[in-house]
Amino acid sequence: MIDCERARELMPWYVTGTLSAAETRELVSHLAECAACRDELVTTIRLGRTVNQAIAGMPGAPDTVRSRVVPTREVPVAQLDLGSFLVGFSLGLSVTGRTAPVNGDLRLLGRRVNLFKTRKKEV
Amino acid sequence: MGDDAHLLERVGTGDADAFTRIYDRFADRVFRYALTLLRDRHLAEEVTQETMLAVWNGATGFSGQSRVSTWIFGIARHQAHRLLGKEVRARRAPDEPVSIPDPAAVVEQEQAVSSALATLPEPQREVVFLTFYAGLSYPEIAALLGVPEGTIKSRMFHARRKLAEVLQ
Numbered sequence: 001m002i003d004c005e006r007a008r009e010l011m012p013w014y015v016t017g018t019l020s021a022a023e024t025r026e027l028v029s030h031l032a033e034c035a036a037c038r039d040e041l042v043t044t045i046r047l048g049r050t051v052n053q054a055i056a057g058m059p060g061a062p063d064t065v066r067s068r069v070v071p072t073r074e075v076p077v078a079q080l081d082l083g084s085f086l087v088g089f090s091l092g093l094s095v096t097g098r099t100a101p102v103n104g105d106l107r108l109l110g111r112r113v114n115l116f117k118t119r120k121k122e123v
Numbered sequence: 124m125g126d127d128a129h130l131l132e133r134v135g136t137g138d139a140d141a142f143t144r145i146y147d148r149f150a151d152r153v154f155r156y157a158l159t160l161l162r163d164r165h166l167a168e169e170v171t172q173e174t175m176l177a178v179w180n181g182a183t184g185f186s187g188q189s190r191v192s193t194w195i196f197g198i199a200r201h202q203a204h205r206l207l208g209k210e211v212r213a214r215r216a217p218d219e220p221v222s223i224p225d226p227a228a229v230v231e232q233e234q235a236v237s238s239a240l241a242t243l244p245e246p247q248r249e250v251v252f253l254t255f256y257a258g259l260s261y262p263e264i265a266a267l268l269g270v271p272e273g274t275i276k277s278r279m280f281h282a283r284r285k286l287a288e289v290l291q
Contacts, residue, residue: 009276012283018260047236047286048255054233054240055256058158060151061171069175070146071139117137 002026007037014041015048083107127191134182142179149192150175152257153199159252160203160245169206174199193263196253200267239289247282250275 002010007030013019014027031038078093090112092103104115127148133141153174157167177198185194240248253259253267261279265272 009280012254012279013261016254016258016260018258018263043287043290044283047283047290050233050236050290051240051251051255051286054237055155055159055252057233057237058155059164061154062168065150065154065168065172065175066146069150069172069179070143071179 001033002030004030004034004037007031007034008040011037011041011044012048015045125191128185128187131178131182131185131191134179135185142182145178145191146175149178149195152192153195156196156199156252156257157203159240159248160200161207162241166203166206170199170202173202173206177202189263189266190259192257193259193267196257196259197267235289236286239286243282243285247278247285250278251282251286254279 007027010019010023010027014024019027031041076092080091082089082091086107086109088107090103090105090107092105093100103117106113106115127145130141130145130148134145150171154167154171157170157174158164161167161170174195178195181198185191189197240251243251249268250264253264254261259267261272261275264275268275
């Protein structure tokens with residue numbers, strides 16, 4: 001069985017549920033026999049919860065970062081259709097705010113199959 | 124494959140919606156991690172931006188050997204240290220206390236822990252963050268930081284002792 005020092009070493013990760021199954025078994029066996037370590041576990045649980053809440057209360061990423069990083073949705077700006085509705089080819093140009101992807105679609109019996117899409121990241 | 128890994132795979136194909144979801148899941152955590160490491164809002168903002176751009180541009184580089192969260196925190200850590208190096212060279216010492224929200228909105232104990240957390244040496248603060256907030260195991264933290272597992276346990280031991288005093 002593990003000793004108190006080893007048990008206390010593992011406790012923070014027992015509290016967060018990230019110990020291996022073998023380590024969890026060892027620790028639980030020790031806790032069943034050791035009242036002092038059970039008290040220590042209660043302290044560690046309180047500490048873990050309070051630290052988690054304190055960090056979660058810190059500010060999150062500002063909206064300015066989101067607006068600089070997250071791509072905007074594609075807006076179609078031009079489309080060239082060749083052939084008929086049943087059989088044909090479409091070439092489309094869209095913009096997303098930072099990129100201008102070009103789509104090539106094949107139309108067959110009313111269904112549209114994408115053949116290619118350029119992807120250029122300019123962020 | 125987990126949800127995050129699946130989302131990241133879609134990001135690798137240029138799926139903007141998948142990236143938006145990854146951003147929403149991780150940006151705040153990355154920002155708080157950077158704030159914990161650097162204690163400077165402006166630098167934390169820059170780290171978050173560079174990290175999320177690296178995710179967008181480099182999603183195909185995720186090998187699946189680790190959890191997505193560990194991979195993203197690894198990028199953030201690299202960006203934080205890169206920026207910190209630039210700041211040191213520019214002779215600007217970023218040492219503001221970690222910001223906490225409106226004191227009236229948080230309980231007294233959380234404030235005390237926040238203050239105590241800010242006084243810990245950076246290596247201990249980082250281990251506390253990655254354990255109790257990011258939910259990483261100690262082998263994952265050791266791999267992320269590139270140090271032996273024993274070092275992680277030792278940093279946690281010292282950090283816990285200081286933080287527990289606050290809770291008494």
